[in-house]
Amino acid sequence: MARELFAIGDLQGCLESLKGLLEQIPEDAELLFLGDIVNRGPESLETLRFVKNLGNRADTLLGNHDLHLLAVAAGAGSVHRRDTISDILSAPDRDELIEWLRARPLMIERDGITFVHAGINPAWDLPTARMLAREAEKHLAGRHWKEALAGMYGGTQWDPDLKGEARMRAILNGFTRIRFVDRETGELDFDQKEGTGKAPPNLMPWFDYPLRKTAGTPVCFGHWSTLGLINRPDLMAIDTGCLWGGELTALRIRDRRIFTEKCPCWADPKAYS
């Protein structure tokens, strides 16, 4: 019998919470982590090692915090005051961990669902999203990965004519940072991090944009902790703010049943606002 598949929301270094959640999941289940394995939480190094050591029991997507770690390791970024990635960068197995992480995908299609860290730019249909994910993954996993991340930071709107650093940035933004888009143009907003109730009137969630080209595709994503849990047939949002004192969530794909682990507050949201 095929092993059951569970998608798991953002860990951000919260290994204790993950271990608690895994006690509720069959030992032979397949796990699909939605990215942001590291940063802000207490045990980024241990969490990264733990997930890597799950081997072929788990698939792991890249999130914006994982990309930040890669960019710092590539010399393209620096460690910020509240980052918890320094122990990874000075670890004896740093190179092994970074090599493993940079070979992770941006988008996975399984069981009729598309899994991404934050979402899919509404301007992309599924074949385009697939093509762009493979393009960026190839750069990240390739020999010139450091150059590929050299211009990663910042918000760039997608344009099919983009080349080089700007193209890479726009692809990564479209998969790993998207939350709200402009309700007229569909352009990504990079400032608002609140839930939907607090957004300015010109913005709407990316998944509600009426011209979204993946509208017929069930999508499962994390990233947006202030959004809250969504478990609809076409949309599954499962970053339920483990880091911020919420819960770590797993979604059993077979029947869309939710499993949660109540988490302590590993980081105070007030310190980040």
Ligand SMILES: Nc1ncnc2c1ncn2[C@@H]1O[C@H](COP(=O)(O)OP(=O)(O)OP(=O)(O)OP(=O)(O)OC[C@H]2O[C@@H](n3cnc4c(N)ncnc43)[C@H](O)[C@@H]2O)[C@@H](O)[C@H]1O
């Ligand atoms: N192209 C690029 N350009 C720039 N940076 C890039 C980048 N690519 C990667 N990065 C990296 O991306 C990272 C994130 O940067 P930020 O953009 O600064 O951080 P964030 O929104 O806090 O991100 P997060 O992903 O943690 O979101 P969450 O919903 O959990 O939390 C969102 C907010 O919700 C708040 N919040 C959570 N729970 C709350 C609660 N219960 N009450 C009130 N507020 C709450 C928190 O304060 C938090 O700030 C950085 O490491 C950065 O370097």
